[in-house]
Amino acid sequence: MYGWHGKLLRINLTSREISAEEIAPQVSKDFIGGRGVAIRYLYDEVDPAVDPLSPENNLIFATGPLTATTAPTGNRYMVVTKSPLTGALAHSNAGGSFPTWMKRTGFDLFIFEGRAEEPVYLWVNEDEAEIRSAAHLWGQDVPATTDALLAETDRNAKVACIGPAGENLVLMAAIMNDKDRAAGRSGVGAVMGSKNLKGVVVNGRKNPEFADDEAMRELSKTIAKEVGVDMLAGSSLREYGTAYVPQVTNEFGILPTHNWQAGTFEGVDTIDGPTLTEKYLIKPKPCYRCPIACGRLSEVPEGKYAGKGEGPEYETISAFGSGCGVDDLAAVTKANYWCNELGMDTISTGMTIAAAMEMYEKGYIPEADIGKPLRFGDADTMIEMVQKMAYRDGFGDELAEGSYRLAEKYGHPEVAVTTRKQEFPGYDPRGAQGMGLLYATSNKGASHMEGDVVYEELFGVPVKEDLMTTEGKGELVARFQDAFALIDSSGLCVFLALRYVFSKERMILPTRLAQLMQFTTGVEATPEEVLKSAERVYNLERMFLLKAGSTEDTLPKRMLEEPLPDGPAKGHVNRLHEMLPDFYKVRGWDENGVPTREKLAELGLE
């Protein structure tokens, strides 16, 4: 077998049994790999109505056919499970080095079932897999845990683990790998914590073989050339990481500010990419073999926010910076370091604190509950709250539940800007209509990683997609959702896909993906068939969501009824009702967002 190993490792943490299983070739063909194969297994093996933090939920780590290959950006893995934050599907992905090392164990997937009696970690060295005690590591942060696990196993191995936030079942806990990379969203770290699984260590030399080595080499070169403008020294992503984006979103009035009460932030010039590059960047840090190098190795050398680590990226800046009204990049960076060390998603963490700030300022949360004032712009208290959240200490226990539950508890649900209870990423859908449709219909709650249509809306290439128009957004969102499902299933990074968004040839992404997968796996598939597989993945995820009971595709009241007060999108709300029926039609779903029998039959999902 080429590309895929065709094998998964099943780890029952309750019984401590570990077994290797074949993955049926037809499943790999129909669902590609990664996110796609993982949802097939989750759907078949986990009741969507299950309590996400119970032993009956499964936690799946999944690589794709292009993970650990020379395909540009071929180094991602997905974490798929039922989310405790949303009650819906979670699929969070990360790069770093861990994904390639995981694939080199000779297994495409790890499926964790049950719950260990005591804290444990899994050590997989090719065919030798072992559950070991992690009792001595419980309570340790991510860097300390990673170092200890490497010392106990093999210095050349790679680690994914949880920090205190995951152990304490914080609903936005992340799974961190290689210390600073995060499978961040939807509380996947809490699921890992609920299983008493502290870490996963992987090593191996089983590189997947290519069906056609030479064609693969040539194609990789072609792709590097086609998307090369962003892979060169001097390109924006290498120079500034994604931290250049606040200037762009601020310019269009869609930079979340003061918990979505405004779309422009006057402190944007002091929290942006050039500031980061000039003041704190040590060097760009690529994921393993990635030519783009958007990651930031940074250091705040002195002062109360001194520290060293990775970040911040755009989402972190929009959450802890403009979202919380903090215009000090050192403070934003420090909050980022804490999230990495304690194992938390920077988006939901920052946006939850932002919601609490609004509720405090409006008098909805009494100061006695928090223990001190919590105002927009108060960087020190923001950072203190990050730490309290990870340990569920004091008011941190309320924040650890996310903004939706927090706002509901204090009687002001309108303050929480979420869909399916998950905090929005950094694009205000009142000024980017398609993003509203994306958030509302996302099977995993609000997420830019479900199909970042804002970039086509912003840049209008290849087709002019006005930010404020609702026409055609159904087709746009469905196309992006499928494209991202395809990328996530293949093992590549969405940044490669976004490069192709700007190509005038609309079919170029599925064409290149089909070629990459054919030369890797030897399985021939046309671009249309590859897209059909992605659509199959998306529809099966929808079916999981519906069975989990999260059926309403909507946006929070603030987005539908409160016009933006400032910037170019001033006076606008999101006009979801103009887009939703069209989207359902494009998808082949009924008026309630349920895939029709015909659609399911067409996709072989009856």
Next chain:
Amino acid sequence: MKIQVKLIATYRDHLPPGTSGNTTSVDVRPGSSVRDVLAPFGIPLDGSTVIALNGVTVPLETTVSEGDRVAAFSAIGGG
């Protein structure tokens, strides 16, 4: 008439030496287009260039008015 020019990310390198931040202003004749406004900066305007006039994407031939803000950057994605 005075037009504010904001050059974002890699386009910042085209600002006059000594410019603080990413914004400067230029004087142009009435009737000038966005292209005229940007001409002195020597930005390699190509298919990936995005132009925003007061926060709305526009073609290069769009006419500017006193007090307008022109922002330019290269179309790349990612957040």
